[in-house]
Amino acid sequence: MKYVRHARCVRCGAIYEAVPALTTCRCGGILDIEYDYEAIRADFSPADLDGCRDYSMWRYRPFLPVEDGSPPTPLRVGWSPLYRADRLARTLGLRTLYLKDDGQNPTSSLKDRASAMAVVKAREAGADTIACSSTGNAASSLAGNAAAAGFHTYIFVPARAPKGKVAQLMIFGAAVITVDGSYEDTFALSKEAIDRWGWYNRNAAINPYLSEGKKTVTLEIMEQLHWQVPDYIALSVGDGCTIAGAWKGLKDLCAAGFIDRLPRLISVQAEGCCPLNRAIQTGEPWRPMEENTLADSIAVGVPRNADKALAAIRESRGLAVTVSDEEILDAMRLLGRTQGIFGEPAGVTGTAGIKKALELGLIDPDSTVVSVVTGNGLKDVQSGIRAAGEPMLVPPDMDALLSAFAQRRIAP
Template sequence: MKNVINCRCVKCGREYPAKPDITACECGGILDVIYDYEYIKTKLNKEVLKKRTESTMWRYRELLPIEEETEPAGLRVGMSPLYEAPAVAADLGIGKLYIKDDGVNPTASLKDRASAMAVTKAIEAGYDTIACSSTGNAASSLAGNAAKAGLKTYIFVPARAPKGKIAQLMMFGANLTAVDGSYEETFELSKAAIDKYGWYNRNAAINPYLGEGKKTVAHEICEQLDFIAPDYVAVSVGDGCTVAGVYKGLYDMYMVGLIDKLPRIISVQAEGCCPINTAVMSGEPWQPQEENTYADSIAVGVPRNPDKAINAIKDSDGICVNVSDDEIRAAQRYLAKKTGVFGEPAGVTATAGLLKLSREGRLPKDATIVSIVTGNGLKDIDSAIKSVGEPVHCKNDLSEFESKFGLF
């Protein structure tokens, strides 16, 4: 890969050749893919992108760690819509707000970006089986993308995973294990099985290439805004891989000269499970926390990518905000009614954070902000119904209908 220099540990700085099946550093630290941005500048610019017909995440392949001859595998992922939301911007008291709806990806979450990269790298490395642990979205995205690529999957999720995600996994033919325990216990079981059987490891905090897939959401945001960088990008945060990927994508675009400033990250976590934000705000090392939130996709008490996540927030001069489950529920209803975007609880947590920051007077009035919705609301119908309530029931009687709705 001419565009990649090597992989470097974010903890100890040790460097490794960028092999397709590389995982973590010997010290236990997470690896970061290091690019030759000067070389990439000779291959990628606004005019090149303007002429490019590829309308998936792979349109940015000069900024992705795949071989030049590699044919991307998996489903059609990326180029999700970026909606301007003037009514929400007015409510927030800011200049402009955009909603990046990644719930329209093939398996309905941003995690498809990482899984498409995972199956592509697994094939590069010659594997026929791929495995991961997940709170749900990474699992279903892996199962779908692997099914398309013809790979076998072994997937581990906490037993609490919503039925919608379980249904996806089973339909895609995954070998699924629902673990009676926390996400931490689920991760440990997946790690033990992967180590024993030698499967390709899709766990995002172990495999450095998966964040490189996730970062394409930031590439798209920059291009969709005509390369005028927003002031802030709001992200819901669980294990830290997504927020790290978003920052890496923004950094890529800045380093190759496609945007002229780095946006600030707004990191939003649930109050009942916020180890990364707690570490940033306190200045102390992160500590494990209980997983006390109904937003299952970000209920990660032991984050597996804390170093990259914390660095992303700090390096961007970012903002941390924690929100309650009630604030997440309110944001889910609000966003759907105001914009037509139906996000799952974790998917709307970033927007919940913006609403809270606005109430606290912490958003500049002229700011341009992008809020990423990371997953579709149909992933967790039970939670949605509890949030909005049951429909009005009525017999086939116009008078009864009018009475129930006060129409006279």
């Protein structure tokens, strides 16, 4: 780890050696990995990436806290497409919109970036078992990435996790514990079990390396934009780890001279569960909320990475935008119909937030905005059907088809 200096507590500033099994600070604060940016700047530039044919998150090795000899993970994680979304932009009345479809990762969510990192660090730590609690995507991505690399996994999910995510877990051979309770209950039981059995800990707010995996999403966005910094990057926010990781990637690029300014973040949460946005909007400390939204991946009433997430939003002079479940379902339809992207509810929440921010006049319609679609809609088919409805059913007969069309006022 040539460029890694150490880990620093974001709360008390204490410094730790960056050993593979690092967790939180003695004070309870979350740790942040710090690099020697001058050395990165001296050794590594955008031109080096032009010749790199590794189209995965591991193309950014100098920015990642892994040993030089650590092999990459078996599944191809990262380098998801960044689409220029002119059809949706026109619909929203926005000049320039890009969509980063992170549902194209191996287990169909952005969480693969953190799980691939967890697998590498678990191997460096000499572990053979990895565990986590998750609302679903971190779980299935850990199970898939770990299975491919030969690790055992113990996974704790709340009972509300959608069937698609649970099916993935079971197929990947994880020991899955469905907890009859909230995400908060699930997290607490996983912590107790991890402490008891000494498994490698993939809880993203506990293990400081996981944000470093997640940050590759913004490293990629910036490379795909040829290092031209957009005005805003919109992300759905639950635990806070993803937006914190995205911000870390941007700051790293700035510190190493790859970009010369920073975009503003748009933190989008669901009305029914928005403790972080409420803290931003009121200026008060965050307080727990109920988990009352269909966007299960971001239904996190007690965000584990509040410190880093709030700092990221504030440092970026970011916006906190809150959307209803109806607005989330509307964004699912919009993304599907205009751009052919099927996102899960939390996956499209960032896009719902951009629409809302435009309606509220919070962002200039001439802005350039990037929205990260964090997970594939196939993970939660029920919400897809709820957003888009059921198809017409007809017997195999032309007259029946004609009358079904007439009834629905379809005129081919």
